[in-house]
Amino acid sequence: MSERSERTTDPAEPPARGERTDCATEAFIAHRNLLFTVAYEMLGSATDAEDVLQETWLRWMKVDMARMSDQRAYLVRITTRQSLNRLRTMKRRKEAYVGPWLPEPLLTTPDVAEDVELAESVSMALMLVLETLSPTERAVFVLREVFDVGYDEIAAAVGKSPAAVRQIAHRARHHVEARRPREAVSPGEARAVLASFQRALETRDLQGLLDVLAPEVVVISDGGGVKQAAPRPIIGADKVARFIVGGLGKAQVALTGDPTVVNGSPALLVRVDGEIDGVIAIRVEDARITGLYYVRNPKKLTHLEAETPLTLR
Incomplete structure (x- = not known):
């Protein structure tokens, strides 16, 4: 989906630049934790996830806010694209890495542990399973299985058709289910x-x-x-x-x-x-x-x- 499809058919008069910047900043801050989580689950590196957020911010500041119909979806799309770009460069780094590679650990807040679905999705065990997926498979799995993003929106984020995304999601889900822990413990x-x-x-x-x-x-x-x-x-x-x-x-x-x-x-x-x-x-x-x-x-x-x-x- 192009940026144009995110625009309303009869947009309001664009705000002054100062107002537009404030609106963009507020939207980014409101969704920042979500965007970081998306990037981290795709990359397994908090340092790289922070870099992706910086790149997302720079691109977000160029978007016409008056023509934006779904800020959250568009921000997730930018973050996904930047994460995919970084995943490909990280692959080369990992190939030259000395010894086994593990995800970068995060000290998390108590509410993360209380959310079973979220805790499992960022667990070391599952993050290692995600490392066995291709970059596109990982992006599709994370967006669909973890964040419940629709197939059309995922297709726009990864540059594939919705039909292709469904096939990738099925393949990635089967791959992960065969390797993830058998049961979650409290x-x-x-x-x-x-x-x-x-x-x-x-x-x-x-x-x-x-x-x-x-x-x-x-x-x-x-x-x-x-x-x-x-x-x-x-x-x-x-x-x-x-x-x-x-x-x-x-x-x-x-x-x-x-x-x-x-x-x-x-x-x-x-x-x-x-x-x-x-x-x-x-x-x-x-x-x-x-x-x-x-x-x-x-x-x-x-x-x-x-x-x-x-x-x-």
Whole structure:
């Protein structure tokens, strides 16, 4: 859909530039949290999402507000297009990335954890599944399945026909459903499992770790070539437990974990000798941890000092 189709057939006289700027600013601010959430779910990077919002703002300021019929839809469209452009450049960056790549963790507000749909959509587990989609598939899935955007509007945002978007949405949905967690657990259940993991971690209790880890658990650590991390995912409770305890034993450091909420789910902010070392997000199924995601890359820890508001609306 072109910008012209967003215009009314009999637009009012355009306001003075100062009034138009104020109107554009108010609209952008009103939808900013939504736009950031869209960009973050498409990119998995808060830093890149903020850049996309800046690019969206610059383009939004050139729009004729007097002829705009749906400000929210048009802003989402601009954000989607800019995110798609950035996804393609990020692909090249990820190909040159040292070791496994994990999404940039966000310290989230309490209301995110209370919104089951939103919390799942930004969880580390699902964000990693989205990484396996093509840029267009990811955009279509996020807009349709997470934000419930109509097929016609998605088609305008990604430059495809509505029929093609329906096919892409079906394919992406099938792909994600085959890989996403089998069932969502309550924040309370996740906190209880995390507390058991924290005790075992801080006391270097091998058996305690084995008790809380699922047999098929996978640990992925992201050091970005700056901090030490496993060069590839480690699979299996015994291997994961020994990797954790063995690594701590060699380091001979004082390690503590501070419970926090990252990406809408309980997580641990890990400190080594009092200094922040990284954040551990978990995936829980059947009261055991099936996924451990340890982000150590310092460049990805900049959004853990202040809460980031997210929204689906």
